[in-house]
Amino acid sequence: MKKKDEIQFDHNEDGIDRRGFLKCMAWAGTGTLCVMKGGVMSSFSMSRLAELDPAAIAGELSFVQISDSHMGFNKPANPDVIGTLKAAIEKINALPGNPEFLLHTGDITHLSKPEEFDNVQQILKDAKIKEAFYVPGEHDVATDEGKEYLQRYGKGAMGAGWHSFEKNGVHFVGLVNVVNLKAGGLGTLGHEQLEWLEDDLKSKKSSTPIVVFAHIPLWSVYPEWGWGTEDSTQALAYLKRFGSVTVLNGHIHQTMQKIEGNVTFHTAASTAFPQPAPGTAPSPGPMKVPAEQLKSVLGITSVNFVRGQKALAVVDSNLG
């Protein structure tokens, strides 16, 4: 561990100083590995991964997140979403430490058509993973209020598709915040789902690492563009007593990270097309970049959990 990565000022006693946090933030989007070890946060560029000790990056549990594959989208921002999803799968298959499973944080399809779901299912068959877990995005419930989605991915799930499961002592919760949205509002979890969440977490020890995944960010990224969830404060209140909480979202088609106490919020890149940074365009619509740059703004996110370490290591890598 380099001396300069040690904590200098830890005002909040959360193991993160401002300098270290900003340093990690500066790398976001270019492919970063942020590891928390004994209260020291370290960041490595993805290009240096090969030089690192495999033990430092291989966790007790590795999984990968992809998001916003928008199968069926065919506009100039990316006329080949099949090609870029395939590139994402190749990237997953080349990851060090073999991810055990995949999380898809929604907008699997562009218009929730059966053939769009079929295409994604077909392409994901080539991923070297044991299983995949999903939550819907608003595009997956756009045409039939989520019937097709639930038929395919709703087995054992509650309501609009929320569910939880355990992996290697880590508790995973998939939440749905894209249905029954109210005029003028943001993403919504709703009373029924919040009650379920409270109940689901009740029996878990505070030392259990928690991973929450949902499509729309559960933190207020940019409410002006609808990038936030109306009632996420309630969900986060239920998560407060846990020592390690990682929140993984999609929807905004760019990587972003925020750390608040014991909670790490992270959004993944899309595998289909980028969207502008908050407030930098008239609307959050697809952003056109030169064709040769497209893969550098699309990506996957891999996550490693090492027992005894406070936070999970979240690593973004682009498809370029």
Added chain:
Amino acid sequence: MKRTLRILGMGILLVAGFDQATGLWNRTNATPVSKPEMTVEVKIDNFSFSPASLEIKAGTKVTWTNADDIPHTVVSNEQVFKSKALDTDEKFSFTFDKPGTYPYFCSLHPKMTAKVVVQ
């Protein structure tokens, strides 16, 4: 008045055609229009409805066209009307017969809100 009705009736007969395939009288083009219908356009562009506030007379048909690369919906807050997800260039129309204020939004991007005021 009687004469008008008779003329209208003749009109129906004149435009009705016998469909040999189905063996039925095809009257699809024969519906008489009681008065010329007004149509007003609303554009969906850059995640907003334009105009955001539209004033029309009762009986006016409003047609929304999605000019974005992302699908949107047109859904009345009170469920008076509801479109399917409109892909790029797809349209949705609704005729407003009763006066009143009709707030609506995009159920996929609920920050997109607008209203139609019918006089």
